[in-house]
Amino acid sequence: MLFHAFLFYTFAAVLIGAACGVIFSRNPVHAIMFLVLAFFQSAMLWLLAEAEFLAIVLVLVYVGAVMVLFLFVVMMLDINVEAIRRGMTRYASLGIAVALIMAFQLVQLIWLRSGTETLPGAFEAYPEGYSNTKALGSVLYTEHVYAFEIAAVVLLLAIVAAITLTMRKRPGLKVQNISAQVAVKAKDRIRVVKMNSEKKR
Amino acid sequence: MLEFLANLIPTFIWDIWNSLPPLVQYLTIVTWKILFVMIGVILIVAFSTYFERKVIGSMQARVGPNRVGPLGLGQPFADVIKLLIKEVVIPSQSSKFLFVIAPLLTLIPALAAWAVIPLNDWYVIADINAGLLYVLALTSIGVYGVILAGWATNSKYAFLGAMRSAAQIVAYEIAMGFALVGILMAAGSLNLGDIVRAQAGGFSHWFLLPLFPLFLVYWISGVAETNRAPFDVAEGESEIVAGFHVEYSGVAFALFFLAEYANMVLISSLTAIFFLGGWASPFEGLSFLSPLANIPIIGLLVVGGLHWLFIKMAFFMYTFFWLRATFPRYRYDQIMRLGWKVFIPVTILWIAVEGVMAWFEVGPWAGLTG
Numbered sequence: 001m002l003f004h005a006f007l008f009y010t011f012a013a014v015l016i017g018a019a020c021g022v023i024f025s026r027n028p029v030h031a032i033m034f035l036v037l038a039f040f041q042s043a044m045l046w047l048l049a050e051a052e053f054l055a056i057v058l059v060l061v062y063v064g065a066v067m068v069l070f071l072f073v074v075m076m077l078d079i080n081v082e083a084i085r086r087g088m089t090r091y092a093s094l095g096i097a098v099a100l101i102m103a104f105q106l107v108q109l110i111w112l113r114s115g116t117e118t119l120p121g122a123f124e125a126y127p128e129g130y131s132n133t134k135a136l137g138s139v140l141y142t143e144h145v146y147a148f149e150i151a152a153v154v155l156l157l158a159i160v161a162a163i164t165l166t167m168r169k170r171p172g173l174k175v176q177n178i179s180a181q182v183a184v185k186a187k188d189r190i191r192v193v194k195m196n197s198e199k200k201r
Numbered sequence: 202m203l204e205f206l207a208n209l210i211p212t213f214i215w216d217i218w219n220s221l222p223p224l225v226q227y228l229t230i231v232t233w234k235i236l237f238v239m240i241g242v243i244l245i246v247a248f249s250t251y252f253e254r255k256v257i258g259s260m261q262a263r264v265g266p267n268r269v270g271p272l273g274l275g276q277p278f279a280d281v282i283k284l285l286i287k288e289v290v291i292p293s294q295s296s297k298f299l300f301v302i303a304p305l306l307t308l309i310p311a312l313a314a315w316a317v318i319p320l321n322d323w324y325v326i327a328d329i330n331a332g333l334l335y336v337l338a339l340t341s342i343g344v345y346g347v348i349l350a351g352w353a354t355n356s357k358y359a360f361l362g363a364m365r366s367a368a369q370i371v372a373y374e375i376a377m378g379f380a381l382v383g384i385l386m387a388a389g390s391l392n393l394g395d396i397v398r399a400q401a402g403g404f405s406h407w408f409l410l411p412l413f414p415l416f417l418v419y420w421i422s423g424v425a426e427t428n429r430a431p432f433d434v435a436e437g438e439s440e441i442v443a444g445f446h447v448e449y450s451g452v453a454f455a456l457f458f459l460a461e462y463a464n465m466v467l468i469s470s471l472t473a474i475f476f477l478g479g480w481a482s483p484f485e486g487l488s489f490l491s492p493l494a495n496i497p498i499i500g501l502l503v504v505g506g507l508h509w510l511f512i513k514m515a516f517f518m519y520t521f522f523w524l525r526a527t528f529p530r531y532r533y534d535q536i537m538r539l540g541w542k543v544f545i546p547v548t549i550l551w552i553a554v555e556g557v558m559a560w561f562e563v564g565p566w567a568g569l570t571g
Contacts (some may be wrong), residue, residue: 029352033299034344056334065371068348075352075360131330133391139274169494178538 008048011113015118017043017119028074032067041062234326238315245455245514246276246462253522260526274391275484284458287451292354295448299353304456307346311463317392318470321480321507332393333381336471340377343464344370347428347435350457351445362444365533366428366435372540375424379548380419383412384475386536386555387566395477404483411558414475416553418544420517423468425540427461430525434533467516471512477513479506 018041023033039062048056140148218226251266251274258265269275276280276472291297317332329335344367351363387408388399409416425432426515436444446457471480482505501508531539559566 027296029299029349051233051328052331053334056331056338060334060338060341062373064338068341068344068367068371071345071348071352072364075348075363133331136439137548176534178535 004048008045011041011044011048015045026078029071032071032074035070036063036067039067050130051132051135221473224404231326235316235323236465238320238326242312242315242463242466243459245466246289246459247281249275249466249518250280251277251459251464252518253525256519256522257526260523277457281455283355284451286457289451289453290448292356292448294355294543296353296355299349301355301453303346304453304460305346305351306349307343307460308456308463311460311467314339314467317393318467318474319397319479320510321505322394324507325394328392328394333385333391333396337378337381340464340467341370341374342456343426343460346457346460347445350449354445355391356448358443358447360443361441362435362447366445369428369435369536369540370426371392372426372537373544376418376540376544376548377422377426379545379552380415380422382409383415383548383552383555386552386559387412393474393479397474397481400478401481403481403485404478406481407476407478407481412551412555414547416472418548419475420472420520422540422544423472423519424524425463425536427468427521429461429465429521431528431531432536433530434536465518465521466514469514469521472517473510473513479512479513480507482509 015038018034018038022031022038025031025034039058043055043058046058048053202274221229225512254276255265255273262463266273266276292569314336315334316326317329319328347366347370348363351366353359354360384396388396390396390399428435434444443445446454449457482503484503487506
């Protein structure tokens with residue numbers, strides 16, 4: 001139990017440190033790497049709570065895909081440290097206000113959920129053979145199947161909409177005809193000519 | 202066999218062992234297990250560089266390395282020592298911390314994924330329930346090292362290589378993930394050991410036959426994920442010199458090299474586990490072969506075990522080299538088209554086909570009820 005608590009506080013401390021690093025690092029690429037570290041640490045906290053499916057999917061989706069695309073975009077920015085520092089002081093008050101509102105809401109929610117009773121000091125231990133994947137799957141596809149499917153359709157709609165926004169007709173666009181390229185045979189490109197050998201004079 | 206080995210150890214060592222606290226015993230066993238797997242993987246990586254040069258050499262009617270040691274077998278060690286004593290040059294305008302950490306970020310996921318890979322029926326470091334997801338998550342974060350190396354170097358060639366690699370890996374990861382959904386449907390488990398056990402019973406029970414399109418998609422996506430020829434546009438030595446690792450030298454380059462080969466070994470083993478029954482023997486379930494099981498060497502071919510996983514892995518490693526010696530590099534737009542417009546529709550279609558197969562209870566779903 002002591003070991004458990006030690007792990008929890010280590011991961012939580014690194015998580016908070018990484019989250020601060022996202023805000024305070026001058027270079028956007030460094031900020032992204034701090035965010036990746038923060039995602040990893042929250043995945044570790046979920047693993048401690050025996051939610052291994054959620055933890056690994058967090059790493060798979062956010063670290064493996066979303067942050068790679070973020071990095072892809074941010075890498076190509078022309079980094080101007082002066083401009084970033086000016087923005088920092090300008091938006092600091094707004095940021096602090098948002099942080100305070102979120103902290104207030106969180107405290108209120110925990111207060112509401114727990115009532116007057118004291119919160120448990122550790123994660124609940126699950127019985128032997130508990131599988132987070134099975135537990136999630138068995139409710140996601142039975143009780144919450146409509147909400148789940150509707151969320152999926154909404155996401156699909158968003159993908160289609162985003163792609164449609166980029167599909168504008170541009171004049172003079174050169175497009176390769178892949179099927180024509182694949183169908184090319186050797187005789188379309190080279191011509192074998194039969195001729196007699198030339199005589200040396 | 203194990204009891205015989207246990208009797209060889211003197212009793213006082215057993216007494217010391219039994220007096221240790223359980224946590225220490227557990228940690229010792231796990232450390233040794235990790236050590237054995239890591240040494241094995243690194244040796245396989247070292248000799249696969251030799252294997253590659255010999256295979257490509259023979260395909261191009263050359264001899265290949267034959268100077269260092271008997272048959273040139275010392276060549277990998279000569280290469281490693283040469284790289285270790287070279288100077289590591291750090292470009293002056295680079296982001297130094299990220300430049301140094303990038304090779305580690307490619308190597309660590311490639312080695313960490315071995316934690317869940319079952320080498321035989323009982324030898325697996327961590328037998329976790331979500332093993333398949335863990336492998337997928339780790340193979341997807343290997344791209345960070347490549348992207349960061351390209352960005353931190355502060356060179357245009359490296360940067361172009363990093364961008365090509367990022368787009369390519371994101372594209373092929375989706376097809377890879379969908380192919381694994383097909384495995385999940387057939388095996389009914391995320392645990393890699395259970396996936397292999399679901400294929401027990403010889404060649405005809407392997408997922409290779411009912412999931413053949415997914416096998417092709419997974420294997421080709423694996424070649425693309427490891428940035429190997431014909432998908433090695435991230436390196437593309439003819440147009441962008443060496444891509445993301447153009448400024449790396451000495452040990453830092455050796456780490457990239459090690460990571461690339463470790464990833465190849467990993468993808469080969471995973472393909473063997475998912476589609477070729479992992480450690481299982483293809484001759485399982487053939488009753489006329491069962492008397493052979495007691496003969497010393499031939500018997501090993503009939504029963505399953507680590508050697509079968511090794512043989513299958515070696516076959517896929519050979520295929521990697523074969524592809525490299527055979528095909529010219531893909532054009533970049535063709536890579537993107539293959540990933541997004543061919544592989545993803547194929548996997549989605551085959552998942553639907555699998556649904557129909559499960560409904561009519563054919564193939565791996567035979568005998569399931571409800």
